[in-house]
Amino acid sequence: MMSLPFLLFACGLGAAWLRQRVVAMGFWVAGMVVMLVLFRIHASSVVNIAL
Amino acid sequence: MTSDLARLLNALGLVLVSAVLALALADELWFGDLPCPLCVLQRAAFVAAGFGLALNLVFGPKPSHYAVTILGAAAGAAIAIRQIVLHIVPGTGSYGDPILGLHFYTWSFMIFALMIIGSAVMLLDDRQFARAEPISTRLKSLPLLALTLFTVLTIAVMASTIALCGAGLCPDSPERYLLFQ
Numbered sequence: 716m717m718s719l720p721f722l723l724f725a726c727g728l729g730a731a732w733l734r735q736r737v738v739a740m741g742f743w744v745a746g747m748v749v750m751l752v753l754f755r756i757h758a759s760s761v762v763n764i765a766l
Numbered sequence: 767m768t769s770d771l772a773r774l775l776n777a778l779g780l781v782l783v784s785a786v787l788a789l790a791l792a793d794e795l796w797f798g799d800l801p802c803p804l805c806v807l808q809r810a811a812f813v814a815a816g817f818g819l820a821l822n823l824v825f826g827p828k829p830s831h832y833a834v835t836i837l838g839a840a841a842g843a844a845i846a847i848r849q850i851v852l853h854i855v856p857g858t859g860s861y862g863d864p865i866l867g868l869h870f871y872t873w874s875f876m877i878f879a880l881m882i883i884g885s886a887v888m889l890l891d892d893r894q895f896a897r898a899e900p901i902s903t904r905l906k907s908l909p910l911l912a913l914t915l916f917t918v919l920t921i922a923v924m925a926s927t928i929a930l931c932g933a934g935l936c937p938d939s940p941e942r943y944l945l946f947q
Contacts, residue, residue, distance in 0.1 A: 717803065717931045720810040721924030724817060728917045731824045743817050743834060750810045751841060756935065757803045758848050764855060 720750040769826055772894035773909055776822040779884065780912040783816035786877060787919040790870070791926060799862050800940040804849045806927055808874045811842025813920050815881050820916055823909040827894045832885045839881040846875035 727742030790809055793799045801809070818834030825831070849871040853860045862870055888894075930936060932944040 716934055717806050717936045718924050718927040720807075721813060721920060721927055724810070724813045725917070725920050725924055727817060728820060728920060731820055732913075732917070734824065736821070736825050739821065740830075740834075743814065746810070747814055747837065747841065750807060750814065753803075753935075754807050754841070754845055754848075757807065762848075762851050764851060 717753060720746045720753070723749060767891040767894045769894050769896075772827040772888065772891075773823055773906075775888065776819045776827065777909040777912040779881075780816055780819040780823065780916050781908075783812055783819065783881075784912065784915040784919050786812055786874075787916075787923055791919070791922060793862075793870075794926060797863075800930060800942075801936075802849075802861050802938060802940070803936040804845055805861070805870065806931070806936055807845045808842055808849075808871065809923050809927075811838055811845055811878070812874075813923070814838030815842060815878065816916055818885070820913055823913050827888075829889060829895065832889050835885045836882050839878040839885070843875055843878035843882070846871045846878060850875060 723742050723746035727739045727746065730736075730739035730742060787809065790801070790805075794801060815835050815838030817838060818831045818836075821831040821834060822828070849861070852858070853869070860869055865873065927936075929943045929945045930940055937944075
Protein backbone atom coordinates (compact mmCIF):
# COMPACT_ATOMS: atom_id res chain seq x y z
CA MET A 716 0.00 0.00 0.00
CA MET A 717 2.93 2.36 0.73
CA SER A 718 4.09 1.94 -2.86
CA LEU A 719 0.72 3.06 -4.27
CA PRO A 720 1.60 6.80 -4.41
CA PHE A 721 4.76 5.95 -6.36
CA LEU A 722 2.75 3.77 -8.73
CA LEU A 723 0.24 6.57 -9.35
CA PHE A 724 2.98 9.18 -9.85
CA ALA A 725 4.83 6.80 -12.19
CA CYS A 726 1.62 6.31 -14.20
CA GLY A 727 1.29 10.11 -14.31
CA LEU A 728 4.84 10.42 -15.63
CA GLY A 729 4.02 7.78 -18.24
CA ALA A 730 1.02 9.85 -19.31
CA ALA A 731 3.26 12.94 -19.48
CA TRP A 732 5.69 11.06 -21.72
CA LEU A 733 2.69 10.27 -23.95
CA ARG A 734 1.70 13.99 -23.80
CA GLN A 735 -1.61 13.32 -22.03
CA ARG A 736 -1.61 16.30 -19.68
CA VAL A 737 -5.09 15.85 -18.15
CA VAL A 738 -4.46 12.17 -17.49
CA ALA A 739 -1.07 13.00 -15.93
CA MET A 740 -2.65 15.60 -13.64
CA GLY A 741 -5.36 13.09 -12.69
CA PHE A 742 -2.78 10.52 -11.63
CA TRP A 743 -0.91 13.22 -9.67
CA VAL A 744 -4.08 14.21 -7.76
CA ALA A 745 -4.82 10.54 -6.99
CA GLY A 746 -1.22 10.04 -5.81
CA MET A 747 -1.41 13.10 -3.56
CA VAL A 748 -4.68 11.92 -1.98
CA VAL A 749 -3.26 8.44 -1.29
CA MET A 750 -0.04 9.97 0.09
CA LEU A 751 -1.94 12.26 2.46
CA VAL A 752 -4.20 9.39 3.63
CA LEU A 753 -1.09 7.31 4.37
CA PHE A 754 0.40 10.27 6.24
CA ARG A 755 -2.79 10.52 8.31
CA ILE A 756 -2.54 6.82 9.15
CA HIS A 757 1.09 7.19 10.25
CA ALA A 758 0.60 10.45 12.17
CA SER A 759 -2.13 9.24 14.50
CA SER A 760 -0.28 9.49 17.83
CA VAL A 761 -0.14 12.71 19.84
CA VAL A 762 3.33 14.21 20.24
CA ASN A 763 3.94 15.38 23.79
CA ILE A 764 5.53 18.78 23.23
CA ALA A 765 4.58 22.33 24.21
CA LEU A 766 4.59 24.76 21.30
CA MET B 767 12.55 35.11 -18.86
CA THR B 768 11.86 33.08 -21.99
CA SER B 769 10.08 29.75 -21.98
CA ASP B 770 13.35 28.03 -22.93
CA LEU B 771 15.21 29.54 -19.96
CA ALA B 772 12.37 28.53 -17.65
CA ARG B 773 12.58 24.98 -19.01
CA LEU B 774 16.33 24.95 -18.42
CA LEU B 775 15.88 26.05 -14.80
CA ASN B 776 13.13 23.46 -14.32
CA ALA B 777 15.44 20.81 -15.78
CA LEU B 778 18.16 21.77 -13.28
CA GLY B 779 15.60 21.62 -10.47
CA LEU B 780 14.46 18.19 -11.59
CA VAL B 781 18.08 16.98 -11.67
CA LEU B 782 18.45 18.17 -8.05
CA VAL B 783 15.25 16.37 -6.99
CA SER B 784 16.54 13.26 -8.77
CA ALA B 785 19.84 13.63 -6.88
CA VAL B 786 17.92 13.65 -3.58
CA LEU B 787 16.08 10.44 -4.55
CA ALA B 788 19.35 8.86 -5.72
CA LEU B 789 21.06 9.78 -2.45
CA ALA B 790 18.21 8.27 -0.44
CA LEU B 791 18.37 5.07 -2.50
CA ALA B 792 22.16 4.90 -2.20
CA ASP B 793 21.94 5.30 1.58
CA GLU B 794 19.39 2.48 1.69
CA LEU B 795 21.13 0.05 -0.66
CA TRP B 796 24.80 0.63 0.16
CA PHE B 797 24.68 1.52 3.85
CA GLY B 798 21.63 -0.57 4.78
CA ASP B 799 19.81 2.44 6.24
CA LEU B 800 16.24 1.24 5.62
CA PRO B 801 13.64 4.04 5.48
CA CYS B 802 10.87 4.46 8.05
CA PRO B 803 7.24 5.03 6.89
CA LEU B 804 7.57 8.83 7.20
CA CYS B 805 10.85 8.65 5.24
CA VAL B 806 9.06 6.72 2.47
CA LEU B 807 6.29 9.34 2.42
CA GLN B 808 8.89 12.12 2.13
CA ARG B 809 10.34 10.30 -0.89
CA ALA B 810 6.81 10.18 -2.36
CA ALA B 811 6.46 13.92 -1.71
CA PHE B 812 9.73 14.59 -3.56
CA VAL B 813 8.27 12.71 -6.52
CA ALA B 814 5.00 14.67 -6.17
CA ALA B 815 6.88 18.00 -6.10
CA GLY B 816 9.22 17.03 -8.93
CA PHE B 817 6.17 16.05 -10.97
CA GLY B 818 5.36 19.74 -11.53
CA LEU B 819 8.89 20.39 -12.83
CA ALA B 820 8.51 17.40 -15.16
CA LEU B 821 5.21 18.80 -16.47
CA ASN B 822 6.95 22.12 -17.15
CA LEU B 823 9.54 20.30 -19.24
CA VAL B 824 7.05 18.32 -21.30
CA PHE B 825 4.21 20.82 -21.75
CA GLY B 826 6.02 24.11 -21.23
CA PRO B 827 5.86 26.31 -18.11
CA LYS B 828 2.37 26.91 -16.69
CA PRO B 829 1.27 28.35 -13.33
CA SER B 830 -0.66 25.13 -12.61
CA HIS B 831 2.57 23.11 -12.94
CA TYR B 832 4.28 25.34 -10.38
CA ALA B 833 1.21 24.83 -8.16
CA VAL B 834 1.78 21.08 -8.44
CA THR B 835 5.36 21.58 -7.20
CA ILE B 836 4.30 23.89 -4.36
CA LEU B 837 1.51 21.56 -3.16
CA GLY B 838 3.77 18.49 -3.34
CA ALA B 839 6.55 20.31 -1.47
CA ALA B 840 4.09 21.64 1.14
CA ALA B 841 2.85 18.10 1.81
CA GLY B 842 6.46 16.92 2.05
CA ALA B 843 7.36 19.73 4.43
CA ALA B 844 4.40 18.78 6.66
CA ILE B 845 5.58 15.14 6.76
CA ALA B 846 9.16 16.23 7.50
CA ILE B 847 7.98 18.57 10.29
CA ARG B 848 6.06 15.68 11.85
CA GLN B 849 9.25 13.61 11.93
CA ILE B 850 11.35 16.51 13.25
CA VAL B 851 8.80 17.10 16.04
CA LEU B 852 8.89 13.39 16.97
CA HIS B 853 12.61 13.73 17.76
CA ILE B 854 12.87 17.40 18.72
CA VAL B 855 12.90 16.84 22.48
CA PRO B 856 16.42 15.89 23.68
CA GLY B 857 16.53 12.24 24.70
CA THR B 858 13.75 11.12 22.34
CA GLY B 859 16.25 9.58 19.93
CA SER B 860 16.51 10.04 16.18
CA TYR B 861 16.15 8.01 12.99
CA GLY B 862 19.18 7.22 10.84
CA ASP B 863 22.63 8.72 10.86
CA PRO B 864 23.09 12.49 10.43
CA ILE B 865 24.69 13.96 7.31
CA LEU B 866 26.74 17.13 7.85
CA GLY B 867 25.26 17.38 11.33
CA LEU B 868 21.62 17.18 10.29
CA HIS B 869 19.29 14.22 9.90
CA PHE B 870 17.69 13.33 6.58
CA TYR B 871 14.28 14.65 7.66
CA THR B 872 15.74 18.05 8.57
CA TRP B 873 17.52 18.29 5.21
CA SER B 874 14.30 17.13 3.62
CA PHE B 875 12.30 19.95 5.24
CA MET B 876 14.84 22.55 4.10
CA ILE B 877 14.80 21.25 0.51
CA PHE B 878 10.98 21.27 0.44
CA ALA B 879 11.04 24.88 1.73
CA LEU B 880 13.54 25.82 -0.99
CA MET B 881 11.31 24.21 -3.63
CA ILE B 882 8.33 26.27 -2.46
CA ILE B 883 10.38 29.48 -2.47
CA GLY B 884 11.96 28.63 -5.84
CA SER B 885 8.58 27.95 -7.44
CA ALA B 886 7.16 31.19 -6.04
CA VAL B 887 10.14 33.12 -7.44
CA MET B 888 9.65 31.48 -10.84
CA LEU B 889 5.98 32.44 -10.77
CA LEU B 890 6.98 36.13 -10.47
CA ASP B 891 8.00 36.25 -14.13
CA ASP B 892 4.96 36.15 -16.41
CA ARG B 893 6.96 36.30 -19.65
CA GLN B 894 7.70 32.57 -19.53
CA PHE B 895 3.96 31.90 -19.92
CA ALA B 896 3.60 34.03 -23.08
CA ARG B 897 3.66 31.79 -26.11
CA ALA B 898 5.47 34.09 -28.52
CA GLU B 899 7.83 31.37 -29.66
CA PRO B 900 6.61 28.21 -31.38
CA ILE B 901 6.10 25.27 -29.04
CA SER B 902 8.59 22.54 -29.76
CA THR B 903 7.35 19.01 -29.22
CA ARG B 904 10.91 17.67 -28.95
CA LEU B 905 12.78 17.92 -25.68
CA LYS B 906 16.34 19.20 -25.72
CA SER B 907 19.14 17.13 -24.22
CA LEU B 908 19.19 18.40 -20.61
CA PRO B 909 15.39 18.38 -20.12
CA LEU B 910 15.25 14.93 -21.71
CA LEU B 911 18.04 13.68 -19.44
CA ALA B 912 16.37 15.19 -16.35
CA LEU B 913 12.98 13.70 -17.23
CA THR B 914 14.47 10.27 -17.95
CA LEU B 915 16.50 10.30 -14.73
CA PHE B 916 13.46 11.35 -12.67
CA THR B 917 11.22 8.67 -14.24
CA VAL B 918 13.81 5.92 -13.69
CA LEU B 919 14.37 6.97 -10.06
CA THR B 920 10.62 7.13 -9.39
CA ILE B 921 10.29 3.54 -10.61
CA ALA B 922 13.39 2.51 -8.61
CA VAL B 923 12.02 4.03 -5.38
CA MET B 924 8.67 2.35 -6.04
CA ALA B 925 10.43 -1.02 -6.47
CA SER B 926 12.40 -0.44 -3.27
CA THR B 927 9.19 0.37 -1.38
CA ILE B 928 7.48 -2.76 -2.68
CA ALA B 929 10.50 -4.82 -1.57
CA LEU B 930 10.60 -3.12 1.83
CA CYS B 931 6.91 -3.07 2.72
CA GLY B 932 5.25 -5.65 0.46
CA ALA B 933 1.60 -4.92 -0.21
CA GLY B 934 0.82 -3.42 3.19
CA LEU B 935 2.00 -0.63 5.45
CA CYS B 936 5.71 -0.32 6.26
CA PRO B 937 6.93 -1.35 9.73
CA ASP B 938 7.90 1.56 12.03
CA SER B 939 11.54 0.50 12.26
CA PRO B 940 12.23 -1.85 9.35
CA GLU B 941 15.19 -4.21 9.73
CA ARG B 942 14.87 -6.22 6.53
CA TYR B 943 12.95 -6.30 3.24
CA LEU B 944 9.53 -7.90 3.86
CA LEU B 945 9.34 -9.17 0.27
CA PHE B 946 12.49 -11.28 0.68
CA GLN B 947 11.52 -12.88 4.00
